[in-house]
Amino acid sequence: MSTPAAEHAPGLASADRTAARARGLTKAYGSGETTVLALDSVDVDIMRGRFTAVMGPSGSGKSTLMHCLAGLDTVSAGQVWLGDTEITGLRERELTRLRRDRIGFMFQSFNLIPTLNALENITLPMNIAGRDPDRTWLDQVVDTLGLRDRLKHRPAQLSGGQQQRVACARALVSRPELIFADEPTGNLDSRAGLEVLGFLREAVDELGQTVVMVTHDPGAAAHSDLVLFLADGRIVDEMHRPTAEAVLERMRLFTGAGSRLPGSPAED
Numbered sequence: 001m002s003t004p005a006a007e008h009a010p011g012l013a014s015a016d017r018t019a020a021r022a023r024g025l026t027k028a029y030g031s032g033e034t035t036v037l038a039l040d041s042v043d044v045d046i047m048r049g050r051f052t053a054v055m056g057p058s059g060s061g062k063s064t065l066m067h068c069l070a071g072l073d074t075v076s077a078g079q080v081w082l083g084d085t086e087i088t089g090l091r092e093r094e095l096t097r098l099r100r101d102r103i104g105f106m107f108q109s110f111n112l113i114p115t116l117n118a119l120e121n122i123t124l125p126m127n128i129a130g131r132d133p134d135r136t137w138l139d140q141v142v143d144t145l146g147l148r149d150r151l152k153h154r155p156a157q158l159s160g161g162q163q164q165r166v167a168c169a170r171a172l173v174s175r176p177e178l179i180f181a182d183e184p185t186g187n188l189d190s191r192a193g194l195e196v197l198g199f200l201r202e203a204v205d206e207l208g209q210t211v212v213m214v215t216h217d218p219g220a221a222a223h224s225d226l227v228l229f230l231a232d233g234r235i236v237d238e239m240h241r242p243t244a245e246a247v248l249e250r251m252r253l254f255t256g257a258g259s260r261l262p263g264s265p266a267e268d
């Protein structure tokens with residue numbers, strides 16, 4: 001299934017509205033009898049200035065989709081664009097530059113450098129790229145994320161939530177066209193998780209960023225504008241203006257009746 005945007009705006013004309021796009025995206029791992037089809041001819045449009053969540057059962061292809069859209073993994077068939085740049089077919093060197101200059105990443109495990117302080121971690125990708133951060137923007141990001149009095153601290157001196165806020169600032173500071181967040185709240189308690197989701201929401205609403213987040217948590221997905229549901233390597237459904245309850249209900253269709261919202265009463 002393709003998203004409505006994919007149906008109504010195919011071709012390069014849509015590039016100004018789409019931050020990323022895939023057509024016929026197929027990814028197979030292994031060969032012969034052991035082949036796993038992780039993505040099966042996926043068409044998707046990630047709209048600019050929107051917060052998109054990707055959900056689905058374990059093994060449905062969420063991480064593979066993110067990795068292929070971000071140029072972290074090669075595709076078996078199909079095409080992927082970042083803005084109007086087709087990334088399928090780019091050499092590794094060009095992909096590295098494109099990821100560095102145009103994409104921000106957040107991971108479940110934060111991926112901060114332990115020997116660098118918070119500010120150095122935040123500015124590291126730009127330093128590697130030989131670019132100076134825009135000071136006004138850096139200040140705005142640091143203040144929005146409440147990190148002003150933590151900039152000299154190393155990751156080990158910060159709480160999990162603060163570390164993820166540093167990772168969020170690092171993803172935002174170069175004003176990337178697209179931020180990919182893979183289970184960004186997976187290692188956080190619910191309060192710190194809510195905080196990080198609130199910041200991602202603010203990044204979209206107030207800073208005009210585009211965010212794609214992979215999550216297992218219906219409560220996290222409820223912070224997005226649009227949820228894409230994956231099952232068996234295909235986009236099988238989508239939901240605009242999601243609520244946690246509606247997402248959970250939809251997930252039950254794909255995973256059986258056992259799922260429940262964290263904190264909600266058990267069914268048995």
Ligand SMILES: Nc1ncnc2c1ncn2[C@@H]1O[C@H](COP(=O)(O)OP(=O)(O)OP(=O)(O)O)[C@@H](O)[C@H]1O
Pocket residue numbers: 029030036037038056057058059060061062063064065
């Ligand atoms: N490097 C790999 N080699 C072989 N198979 C892989 C590899 N990476 C993923 N797969 C398979 O591809 C399918 C999709 O995996 P993927 O990690 O994208 O799913 P997911 O929805 O992100 O799962 P989870 O929610 O458990 O993280 C799974 O069947 C997985 O076993």
